[in-house]
Amino acid sequence: MDWLTTVDHKKIGILYLIAGGLFFxxxxxxxxxxxxxxxxxxxxxVGADTFNELITMHGTTMIFLGAMPLLFALMNAVIPLQIGAxxxxxPFLNALGFWTFFFGxxxxxxxxxxxxxxxxxxxxxxxxxxxxxxxxxxxxxxxxGLQIAGIGTLLGxxxxxxxxINMRAPGxxxxxxxxxxxxxxxxxxxxxxxxxxxxxxxVALMFDRxxxxxxxxxxxxxxxVLWEHVFWVFGHPEVYILILPAFGVISEVVSTFAxxxxxxxxxMVFATVLIAFLGFMVWAHHMFTTGLxxxxxxxxxxxxxxxxxxTGVKIFNWLFTLWGGSIRFTTASMFAIGFIPTxxxxxxxxxxxxxAPADYQYHDTYFVVAHFHYVIVGGLIFGxxxxxxxxxxxxxxxxxxxxxxxxxxxxxxxxxHLTFFVQHFxxxxxxxxxxxxxxxxxxxxxxxLISTIxxxxxxxxxxxxxINIFVTAAKPRHAEADPWEDGRSLEWSIxxxxxxxxxxxxxxxxxxxxxxxxxxxxxxxxxxxEPPGPIHMPSPSIMPLVMSIGLFIGGFGFxxxxxxLAIGGIGITLVCMFLRSVFDDHGFHIEVEExxxxxxx
Amino acid sequence: xxxxxxxxxxxxGMVLLLSACGGKSxxxxxxxxxxxxxxxxxxMKTSISIMALVVVVVFAICIYVLIRFRRRKxxxxxxxxxxGNHKLEIVWTVIPLLxxxxxxxxxxxxxxxxxKDYSQDKDAIQVxxxxxxxxxEFEYPQxxxxxxxxxxxxxxxxxxxxxxSADVIHSFWIPSIGGKIDANSGVSNRMYLEFxxxxxxxxxxxxxxxxSHSLMDFKAKAVDQASFDRWVAxxxxxxxxxxxxxxxxxxxxxxxxxHAVGETNxxxxxxxxxxxxxxxxxxxxxxxxERPVEENIKEWVTDPQKVKPGATMPSAEDLGLTSEExxxxxxxxxxxxxxx
Numbered sequence: 001m002d003w004l005t006t007v008d009h010k011k012i013g014i015l016y017l018i019a020g021g022l023f024f025x026x027x028x029x030x031x032x033x034x035x036x037x038x039x040x041x042x043x044x045x046v047g048a049d050t051f052n053e054l055i056t057m058h059g060t061t062m063i064f065l066g067a068m069p070l071l072f073a074l075m076n077a078v079i080p081l082q083i084g085a086x087x088x089x090x091p092f093l094n095a096l097g098f099w100t101f102f103f104g105x106x107x108x109x110x111x112x113x114x115x116x117x118x119x120x121x122x123x124x125x126x127x128x129x130x131x132x133x134x135x136x137x138x139x140x141x142x143x144x145g146l147q148i149a150g151i152g153t154l155l156g157x158x159x160x161x162x163x164x165i166n167m168r169a170p171g172x173x174x175x176x177x178x179x180x181x182x183x184x185x186x187x188x189x190x191x192x193x194x195x196x197x198x199x200x201x202x203v204a205l206m207f208d209r210x211x212x213x214x215x216x217x218x219x220x221x222x223x224x225v226l227w228e229h230v231f232w233v234f235g236h237p238e239v240y241i242l243i244l245p246a247f248g249v250i251s252e253v254v255s256t257f258a259x260x261x262x263x264x265x266x267x268m269v270f271a272t273v274l275i276a277f278l279g280f281m282v283w284a285h286h287m288f289t290t291g292l293x294x295x296x297x298x299x300x301x302x303x304x305x306x307x308x309x310x311t312g313v314k315i316f317n318w319l320f321t322l323w324g325g326s327i328r329f330t331t332a333s334m335f336a337i338g339f340i341p342t343x344x345x346x347x348x349x350x351x352x353x354x355x356a357p358a359d360y361q362y363h364d365t366y367f368v369v370a371h372f373h374y375v376i377v378g379g380l381i382f383g384x385x386x387x388x389x390x391x392x393x394x395x396x397x398x399x400x401x402x403x404x405x406x407x408x409x410x411x412x413x414x415x416x417h418l419t420f421f422v423q424h425f426x427x428x429x430x431x432x433x434x435x436x437x438x439x440x441x442x443x444x445x446x447x448x449l450i451s452t453i454x455x456x457x458x459x460x461x462x463x464x465x466x467i468n469i470f471v472t473a474a475k476p477r478h479a480e481a482d483p484w485e486d487g488r489s490l491e492w493s494i495x496x497x498x499x500x501x502x503x504x505x506x507x508x509x510x511x512x513x514x515x516x517x518x519x520x521x522x523x524x525x526x527x528x529x530e531p532p533g534p535i536h537m538p539s540p541s542i543m544p545l546v547m548s549i550g551l552f553i554g555g556f557g558f559x560x561x562x563x564x565l566a567i568g569g570i571g572i573t574l575v576c577m578f579l580r581s582v583f584d585d586h587g588f589h590i591e592v593e594e595x596x597x598x599x600x601x
Numbered sequence: 602x603x604x605x606x607x608x609x610x611x612x613x614g615m616v617l618l619l620s621a622c623g624g625k626s627x628x629x630x631x632x633x634x635x636x637x638x639x640x641x642x643x644x645m646k647t648s649i650s651i652m653a654l655v656v657v658v659v660f661a662i663c664i665y666v667l668i669r670f671r672r673r674k675x676x677x678x679x680x681x682x683x684x685g686n687h688k689l690e691i692v693w694t695v696i697p698l699l700x701x702x703x704x705x706x707x708x709x710x711x712x713x714x715x716x717k718d719y720s721q722d723k724d725a726i727q728v729x730x731x732x733x734x735x736x737x738e739f740e741y742p743q744x745x746x747x748x749x750x751x752x753x754x755x756x757x758x759x760x761x762x763x764x765x766s767a768d769v770i771h772s773f774w775i776p777s778i779g780g781k782i783d784a785n786s787g788v789s790n791r792m793y794l795e796f797x798x799x800x801x802x803x804x805x806x807x808x809x810x811x812x813s814h815s816l817m818d819f820k821a822k823a824v825d826q827a828s829f830d831r832w833v834a835x836x837x838x839x840x841x842x843x844x845x846x847x848x849x850x851x852x853x854x855x856x857x858x859x860h861a862v863g864e865t866n867x868x869x870x871x872x873x874x875x876x877x878x879x880x881x882x883x884x885x886x887x888x889x890x891e892r893p894v895e896e897n898i899k900e901w902v903t904d905p906q907k908v909k910p911g912a913t914m915p916s917a918e919d920l921g922l923t924s925e926e927x928x929x930x931x932x933x934x935x936x937x938x939x940x941x
Contacts, residue, residue: 358641
């Protein structure tokens, strides 16, 4: 049961992959149920209440429990290897981050079994989400579940910032880091600044709901629009948190499979920083119809349009990385290349949405649904698939089956466009979003049918992917250190999967694309920066698991007004924190002889 | 070039598709029926044209690159490693900025143009909109009248709206006439619209407000000035009641606790029923041209939650209405029409 006590980033990455994958599946099922309900007008496959629960859970689960953990899986699996480190800066915190996310996600999904599912949308606007209009426990599951899961994400952000700042191998200056590492570094900064805003909003909503506070009660001096501001000041950076890692993956995959260094590396770094910075300045473009007034709407329109510029810079740099290269089509590179036109389509509808008066028509219609699915699914999910196929051998020592992979790609690509392209038109033709059903005779019927068929195609693609995983798991662990042969960064210089300590001796980095440069000079191994010696490793611990269970129990106590559960649960967590602070854990050492024998993680 | 030969028919097909999928002229933002929607549609056209240019350029480079530089079988050469190109970086930064400048100017002009406040304009018609779960209340303070679900307006005038919600956030949207604005609780928003053509235009709620969010349709009916004046006069007439005393009593005791007829009842918990028989729908979604008004009213009154889940109106059983009373009230209301 060392999976329950591990603090090893490689294992934690796999845990994130499994948990994130499971929740992604749950979110996908919710999506299919939504699309079945909308397959024809005045359908009654599910009731109106259930439908609102489905759309709420679909959005919340996919973003917080599906996409983000899958990104954390890649981050954990790859970053320490890419910077030539043996683990992250705070391994215990890393495990704690995983378990809090996991239990937060479990708590949220227990709502289905408790019969009290949040149903106010993933954005949970008040007054609909206030105790007056959502008097059941549904929204409480949302508030508490996200609060606990959010702790995990915040810890992860802090951890990766510290790791990338402090633990790069000797010689790896910032401008010699791989682009994926840069992307994660900037994403971590976004997490550190954006998640506390969500925390504040959730605390305020929790106090309104559980303790009769009035932050958002307009009758008692509060403001309902205030929730929108707080949510979106978090919410907009959140979508950049989602996409920047995918951008990082694309940079890695495109470069490797074109056999060319990334075109315009410094511009790419600068553009990514600019996107992150501007990302905090545009939140009110989600609120153009709230009545902020023309000055605010004009300013936020312009700021939003400006983000298109650095994003465009990145697109062109990827295209020019491919230009003049020697392009190899594997499942990984196909997802990365498929990303480019698809994400651009999503991006241009984003610029269209940025024009506030046009947004008065688009807002809260299927046009917006089409836009964000284009950038999240066509962008982020394509990026995750690319990253998974690319780094699978490094994580598991086996390569995913390419034939099945290509079937996954084509089915998902076709299904995706079928599902979401028509939705642009549905929105323009007058179909609002979050609608349980629609009347016949509005010209919505055919396009909704097409959209549902596309959704099922995507489901097929995911099933083929699952089959691929099982078929691959049955194969022996034969992958080489550099299975794609054209690896450019440090993770490809060590075995697949790496030994527990990653690097026997920390590598000496003398350039960008360090491994590629060394290969070009005819070497078979990275030059080292230290002599062999005992390697200091962090000890495993059961405490992250126990602490998360404590928060989980405490959460239920708060929701159901059971003081003993609330105090008991939080108490467990506090006791663990006390024990961890008071009892020194010095870790352990892996001696040189064990290293010779090869310590497998 | 081969790619062009493949691209052009594809684009042509897409344009065709776009025009065919324009939607219904009483509902689609792509078929503006008024100057506000038209100005917004113009902005959409500018933005999509500029963006289409970007998409074409990106797609062209992408397709070219994938064909020209794909690895041929057995090719093991390492391509030239290019760090970047300063000139290109400048080109693809400056050109997008210029494109955004074009879009930005039109955007800012439109934002300010459409935000004009006609609430003090003597020639404008003032309408106070209150959104409820799950119906729309329309008050005309200049005339001292209140109605529900159907917004009757004269053509050729500026209609100045003051919009708020009685409960959760809703959003007031008549797509073919103009964009939407949220109905917030505790604070109102101002917007104006114009209806140059006579006709009926569909309205939608555009903010998740509960189970029946998708069923919160309303209608905007634009009529000529004379017809509008007749409507105002008709709705100000004293209330008409059922000829049958038993039905009249039942109506007064069981319906008029929440509803009202023949008088203003701003901010009440239920729609004003004056002239309900001449409305296009009952409950917003039961169409009176598909079934007789009387039947629609019967269906609604018997079980409102069956028609609109989460509706706050008690069912006939909860109100203690007998089936004779339901029949009688339905008949009375179906015949309560306004002549305009």
